[in-house]
Structures are given as C-alpha cells and as structure tokens.
Amino acid sequence: MTHMKDSGFSKAYDPKEHEQVIYKRWEDSGLFNPDNLPERHTQPFCMTMAPPNVTGSLHMGHALEYIISDVLIRYKRMRGYRVLWLPGTDHAGIATQNVVEKELKKEGKTRHDLGREKFLLRVWKWKETYGEIILDQLRKLGASLDWSRTRFTMDTAYQKAVEMAFLHYHQKGWIYKGKRTINWCSRCVTSLSDLEIEYREEKTKFYYIQYGPVIIGTVRPETKLGDTALAVHPDDERYRQYAGKEILIQSVDPNVPRTEAPRLKEISIKVISDEAANPEFGSGVIKVTPAHDITDFEIKERHHEVPVIKVIGEDGRMTHEAGIRYEGMAVREAREQIVKDLEAIGLLSRIEDYIHNVAVCYRCGTVLEPLLSDQWFLKMDELAKKAREAVVSGKVVFHPKRWEKLYFNWLDNIRDWCISRQIWWGHRIPLEGETDVLDTWFSSALWPFVTLGWPKKTKDLATYYPTNVLTNDRGIINLWDARMIFSGLEFVNEVPFKDLVIHATILTSEGKRMSKSLGTGIDPLRLIEKHGADATRFGIIWQAMGGQDIRWAEEHVVAGKKFLNKIWNASRFVLQQTENSNIPDAKPKTTLDANSNIIQTFEASRDRVTAHIEHFEFGQALHDIYDFFWHTFCDQYLENAKHPELKDKKETNETLLWVLASSLKVLHPFIPFVTERVWENLPKEKKELLIIETWPR
C-alpha cells in the first residue's frame, strides 16, 4: 500500500481537489505553447479557435465545440505533432455595441449623449473588464490553448490587417459604394447582410387593395406610398392588355392633412412585365416598391424606367416623401392609418388572416425594414468561385459531407456582400471621409491567417498555415466558414483549414434550441461546479455521436463522474497489486493467456479509438475506451488478476501497469484531469506530464 499512502490516494475521486491544480501545472509547464514542446514534436498541427464574442460567457455550444477541439488537440499532441491551438476573442460589432448601449440605458443615456469617442472608450473599457472572462472559463474546461498567442479582432495588428484587406479589395475594384435596398434594423440603426437575418413566423393581415382595374394583395399597405410600378408575369393572359402601359388608378391622396377626411387622387402608374410576378399567388399582379423591398429593387434594376421613392426612413418612420398625411408616423401606425383611409374611400376590397415569415435582426430580434440606402459592397462573383472550387476540389473537406449543400446553395445564389454598418464599434472603413464601420464578419473572415501574423510573413504563418481543422456549428457555415475560405485563398493563396467539422447542436431535453432569454439553457459552468470538468467533458462527448443534434441529458455527466471514480479505484488496486514494479517501457512479454488477451484486447480498442478520433467521431471513440476499461479491464481482467494463477507474477504486474498506463493515455484527451492525476502516481522513471506522453503503440 505504499504507493497509495505516499500519494494520498483516497477512496473516492474528488475532482475539486485536483482540477485547478493540474491546469496550473500544465500552464506552468509551457507545453501548450508549441515552441516549448520537446524536439520530437516535429510536424505542425494547428487549429485557430473560433473566437467567442467579448459579450458572452460560456454556453453549451461553446462547451461542446471547445471540448471536442481539445480532444483532437490533446490527441495530436500525444501523437507527436507540434500542436498549436490559438485562442482569442471577437469584438462582435453589433452584439457588443448593443450590450454597452443597454448598460448606458440604465443610466438614462444613449450613445449619442456620449458621442462617438467617449462611447468607444466605454466599449473598450467593457471589453477590458469582460473580454477575458470567457477565456478563463475555457481554462476551467481544461482547454489546452496557447495563451501566449491570444488575439483579439481589434488589437492593433489586427486593425492594420483589416485595413490592408479592405484596401486590397478596393484596389482590385471589388469594393463599391451604391444605393441599394438592403435589410435595415431600425433598432440597431444599421444595415445587415443577407446572412444576418432570421425569420420568424407572424400572424398578420393580408389586405386586398383596388388599383384601378386590378386588385393587389399585400401585408404592407403602407409601402403603397412608395409604389412606382405594377408588375405582371409576361405569360399571364389576364393582364396582357396592361403590360407595358401606363394606367390610371384611384389612390388615397397622401397630402391631405391628417385632420381632414381622406380624399381620392387619380394617379398614373406603369405596368411592367417581369417574371418575379407569380400568376399563382394572390391576384397575380404585384406592386413594385423598389425602396422597401429587395425583390422589388431587383425588378427596378431590370427595368430602369421605374423610379424609386423612399417613404420609410432609417428611424423606421414615414418620410416627407410619404406625404404630409403620414410623415413622421411609425410604420405600424402608418399601416393602420392607410388601411382606415383606404376603407373610407372604398379602395379596400377585403382583409384576410395571413401567416408568413418576417425577417428579423439576428442580434436583437427587431422586424427588419428593407430600405434604400447608401452602402459599401464587396463583389462576390470571383470570391464565391474560389470558395466553391476549394470544396469541389477537396482542398477543404466537410464532415459530415452533406453540409456542403448548404454551402454551395449560398455560393450559387450569392449577392454582393453589404460590408458597411452604421454602428460605431468596429473597424472603420479606411477611406477619407467615411464614418461607417465594417461588418464584424469581414474581420472574422481573416482570423486564421491574421492570428498567425498576416500581413507579415511570420514564422508562425509559414509553419501553421493552412491550419488543419476547424470545427463549428452549422449556423455559421456561410456567415464565417465560407468567408474564411475565400479570404484565405485571396490573401494567402491557400485555404484556411483542410477539414471542416460541423458539430452537433445541443438542444434542450425537449428538443428545442437552448435560449438564454427563455431560460432554457444549461450552464456548463454549473455542470463543472457540480460534477467537475472531466465529468462534464465526458457527458458532452458521450452524447456527441456524429453530427446529429443532441437532446441534452445530464445523466451522462453523472455517468462520467462514476467512471472517473472507477478509474481512480482501479488504479489504486493496480498500484496495490504491483508494489515495487515500474511501468515497463515496452509492451510486456507474456506467456499466460489472460495477460496476452488483455493486451490484445486493449490494442484492438486503442486502434478503434484512434480511427474514430481521426474520423472526428469523438463520441464513438469515448464509448470504445470506456467499454474496454470498465467492462474488460476492470470487470474481467482485474478480477482474474486476483486469482493465484496470475497474482504476484512478474508478467502480471507488468501487464497490469502497462495496460493501465496505456489506457490512461488513450483516455487522456477526453478526461485530461483525472488521467494526469493518476499518471502522477504511477511508478516510472523519467516520467513526463501525461499531456506530452506518446500515444500508446
């Protein structure tokens, strides 16, 4: 029992006693920094961690992503790679600005009260206070990141790199400024790209309005004030007589003051032929409002005679051009007013209930207002081609492969990227007289090579780029992954990563998306607090079977906790049995069947685990080594080893120690703390930290 006494091996494993101490030991060893790895670590392996927003604290999505990344990273380190896992945070333009604005609001102020400069100081202060919190939480998870290389998407060198990238595109003529109808969030007071939109089902009314000889259905009668044409499908026989002609219609006079009763006004409007009009839907005639509908704007682009009238402003209120009757009204108010007016003058034919999807801001949930605006765009045709080719040629491989479809689907229907945002927190557009900032994803897109030193030709960039693996949720395949791919190809001439692993999304036990605002989220820090990091990691990985969504079940964390205890006690037993023996350097030579068998069975299990990790099947890998360790090694072999025919034999002791030590190595990527802790107790000369021990052969 001397091993046990010396090392303070108590009967039950308590993660709280060990985890923080062990993480400190790893960090102090400097081995998370590839520069400090032993000589034998030659071939580079690199991942640049998806930088979390400085607004956030760790949620289950992060936990899953960083845990499986860490499994891969630790595995590769043990395989002898020169491993770099690079951490950092994202300034997350709109999201962070919103958080700080909310804070200001509590003080009764807006950002405009402070002015741009003071507001930005305030955001920086916020970033300094909260930006590192999420990174500290990663330490609790056991993430083996090289903290010496931590980056931020707005650190000085990063800002310079973003500027370089913008100017590069600008010189190529791929960046242009244009008046176009874009998605506008009147709460965030900024434009959004087509990927920063979410859809929400909404019950609304569908209004049928008389337009001279035809009737038109719409959910947004207030945009009627900005109608500049009608459109019918070229093949629609019903309306052939009107196509291409100006027709006279009765409408409501928008310049009659609100205080007076509505009056009719006769106006002339052009009817054009366009395939966007669907004869099957509604009356088959559409009103064209180019300033407030993206499809309508595209129609206008095809028919240059169609004018543009902007009747809704950036503040979500009706403009002067809407007419004095409606000017200044919020969109909803204006809608009610115009419906009332149309009804009063007999132009409203009927109203139906209607359910449809409305576009909302992905950051604040406000219903978006498409409107005509002056914005900067990045031409996408060449870049999309590059991104497409990278996946077609296999330079970037999706896992599972089916997610390619989502990627191709976006690239094949791409619109130019609206890259300007009317917020203050972000990278300023580096041109004279420009006040806008860049879409936060413009800088994120450069992450894998800027963090390695670009635009400088650094040693890191030469060594670690292209990086090997990126893993993230399907939700940002186009928002981030696609843009990193074309950016990498454009600026470094190489894809940013070779394998793109789309991991599962963790849902609630009811199968719903976890949501902070609904209070349905599980807090991984609470799990760590309650069960320890290893058990949390175990529970999450156990459920990560392929790319399938996970309905969260905490019982697997509990199972993990039990498993740690099993490992702990099995190790105590082995040490007790094998007193005065050392772990053999090589696989022991055995003559007894039981010993030979357990070694063989271990090797088969190790090979399955290895193959599973190589294929990014982390759950399966864990199931395999779990099953071997508990049911084969403990339940069968350790019991046999108590019997006289095996007990106290030299080869049995060697086998016990060798299989235990080798199992700890295979288990280490999944549950690093307990394995390192037990490893520390094993009798071995010249022992290194388990994190750089060699994967068993």
Add this chain to the structure above:
RNA sequence: GCGCGCGUAGCUCAGUUGGUUAGAGCGCUUGCUCGACACGCAAGAGGUCAGAGGUUCGAAUCCUCUCGCGCGCACCA
C-alpha cells in the same frame, strides 16, 4: 414548394458495406457490506426497430409511399 436529417428498450442514444438470441448509459427488479471501487459487483426484466407496401434465401439496415419532428433554401406582392 424544393432539399437535408431524424423517428430503435421508460429516458438519452449506438447499430459500419443487409446475415446467428438488436446493443450502451441512465432508470427499474433481485441478490450481494468477499479488502480497488455501494460513484460498486453479480444476475435480470424491458424493444411488432414510426406505419404500409416492395426487393431478397434473409431488412432496423436497400426501394416506394404515408405520418410525425427538426433544419436549410425558396415563397412571404
């Protein structure tokens, strides 16, 4: 509307190219305080593999359809 994924024990999920009594974890039942572990050990109950039809000597596994759930795209005038 188009496409993708899923529907297997009470619950959360595995089931590789179709092939013996369909597996795991948790839960449940019955025994075990025999010096590694009761966060344990041993034994066990529990499944018409969503439904219908088809291919096959043989299907949870392949094909068709239906139903249910989730997601992406389109529509959303």
